[in-house]
Amino acid sequence: MLLNRLASTSRATAAEPARNAKITLLADCLRELGPEQIPAAVALLSGESRRLRIGVGYAALRELPPHAESATLGIRETEDALTALAAVHGKGAQAERARLLAELFGRATEEEQEFLRAVLVGELRQGALDAILGDAVAKAAGVPATAVRRALMFRGSARAVAAASLSGGAPALRAFGLELGRPVRPMLAASAPDVATALERISPAALEWKLDGIRVQVHRDGERISVFTRSLDEITARVPEVVDAARSLAVRSVVLDGEAIALGPDGRPRPFQVTAARTASRQDPDRLRTEVPLRVFFFDLLHLDGQDLIDRPAEQRWARLAEVVPEHLRVPHTVTGGAEPAGVFFRDALAHGHEGVVVKDPGAPYAAGRRGAGWIKVKPRHTLDLVVTAAEWGSGRRRGLLSNLHLAARNDGEADLEPWVMLGKTFKGLTDELLAWQTEQFLAREVSRDSYTVHVRPELVVEIAFDGLQHSPRYPAGLALRFARVLRYREDKPAAEADTITAVRGLAAEGL
Incomplete structure (x- = not known):
């Protein structure tokens, strides 16, 4: 064919x-x-x-x-x-x-x-x-x-x-089954805007801190230990701390699901890109573990000493997890059906610098590779009103439409920066109707173009949701948005009222 x-x-x-x-x-x-x-x-x-x-x-x-x-x-x-x-x-x-x-x-x-x-x-x-x-x-x-x-x-x-x-x-x-040393596709979480909404779907529920690290799946078969990422890539040699944690357990064989994260001296998480860079680096791992030490926290158990647990209810897997993994290696966890204690737990996770919580069904099996109703993540939604300075032509279904947006904050006084300070790009959150509308609007505001990008007058304000800010040498202010997506255009707001780079730096200073 x-x-x-x-x-x-x-x-x-x-x-x-x-x-x-x-x-x-x-x-x-x-x-x-x-x-x-x-x-x-x-x-x-x-x-x-x-x-x-x-x-x-x-x-x-x-x-x-x-x-x-x-x-x-x-x-x-x-x-x-x-x-x-x-x-x-x-x-x-x-x-x-x-x-x-x-x-x-x-x-x-x-x-x-x-x-x-x-x-x-x-x-x-x-x-x-x-x-x-x-x-x-x-x-x-x-x-x-x-x-x-x-x-x-x-x-x-x-x-x-x-x-x-x-x-x-x-x-x-x-013939396909769980094999030690071969990664299982990780179970994924759906989303909810707040804890109360998640509890409407699952109650009573288990709540766990949602850590802003990288997902790790750890396989131990005797003395042989393998560590895999969410995308099923093996990174065993790069994360000796995770290997040591697995080796410390009093088990013969085990498959664990968890999160590896770089924490600062105060116990708060370091920016995500610090963890990502550390786990992606192929340099001397002994030197790196001194410079950027990792911690691992486990939240699920898929296999233990010859017995597969993947089809067991979550509460049974968690009970076995608590038997073999000490508390300092487990993600903080609570079970409740009440909105008030769930809210307290959620705020405590945020106070410790973490992303939010994952709300889990105690009766759910491990549904790998699917975003089912068994896990629901809840994170506070951060937004900024930013100005579009350019857009890139789309491909595939978006061919002929301006899609990938260049997003900028207003410079309110930094002499070494341009009037509009780019913080990143996104093509997420755009409906077909919005794509058609913004293409028409951008072309009406075009000031220049090349074969790939149309530069526009900085007039349209768009409300952007994002998960956080990270340091980035690629952008002029040294900051970039994480997981930016379009919520709506603010036709009611002129560019002069867009969020400023000072406000963005303030969010970064607060650890966002």
Whole structure:
């Protein structure tokens, strides 16, 4: 099968609002594949191919060769090309990567180029990628969707599960189970605006501090210990403190879910990027653990001494966790059905510098890889009214629309900064209607452009929600927004009333 079949299927799936129709489109495509094509196709459609760590971002995709007029690019050779890109390292890597990228895109049609661009930067808009695709695999193979989801939980690879489903059916899926040393997809949390709303969905509930670190899953099999991230990458050698904590437990085998975080001398969390940089660094871990020590806190137990606990109710898993993991290695935890004690616990988490809380159902099994009703995260929402100074053209479904916003605060007196101080970009939170409206508004305010970006008069104020601020040398004030998303445009507010850089620095000084 040629790549254009995947590209057209992806586009049609993105345009289809109904979940069942999305599943049917993907399933019909998968049925056409031969066994040798299924793994590559699923890796591309699920976004799993991004885990090849190809090292290609937005900048590398700005100047590409003209598209091919006819489709000749196959699915497997496309994945082979991406694998070759990922293998490029060392001296001259940038030039060689650019050559391979131009060669691949030069053979792709216009629709295929859009698809590949979305794959490489993680902007496939098909819906919840693995959830939708997993159900499509089940439909194509004629097996229960629950069996595919469970296999995905244990295997972690959509391509492997799809290949098993379509070649071996339900018996092949039953072969997947928890294996020590192979990461399980982590359970994810839905969101609620406040604790009271979360308690309307779950009560009585367990509440745990939500730490602003990196998710870690720790496997111990005798003396062999492995540590994995939320994206299932192994980082064992980079986090000796986590390894030591696992080794200190009086167990033979264990699988733990938790959070690694860098704390300051006062016990408060250091900025997220400090933790992220420490856990991403491949430098001398013994030196780094002295300079930026990590702490690990566990909140769930999936396996203990030969017994899988993943299907047990959460309260049973927590009880076993408390038996084998000392309190100083566990996330603070309470169980309540009352709004008042839950609110006190939430405020205490914030007072200690943490993000908020996760509200959990004591009766829920560990539903890996899904944002179900079993876990609900609650964080205070921070907002700023910022001015849009530029916008970048979108791709895929957003082609022809101005999408990625450049967000700036008003400079109220810092002599070394421009009048509008950029704090970051976002394309999150934009509906189709809002995209169309803002494109019209920006073009009416255009002052200059290049092939990628339209610069506009700083007149439109947008209300931005964000999770916090982090230090960043990329931006002029040394600060950047974390997880920024659009709430609404403030047509009632002139740019002169936008939030100032002084106000932003004040939030950063408060530890936001």
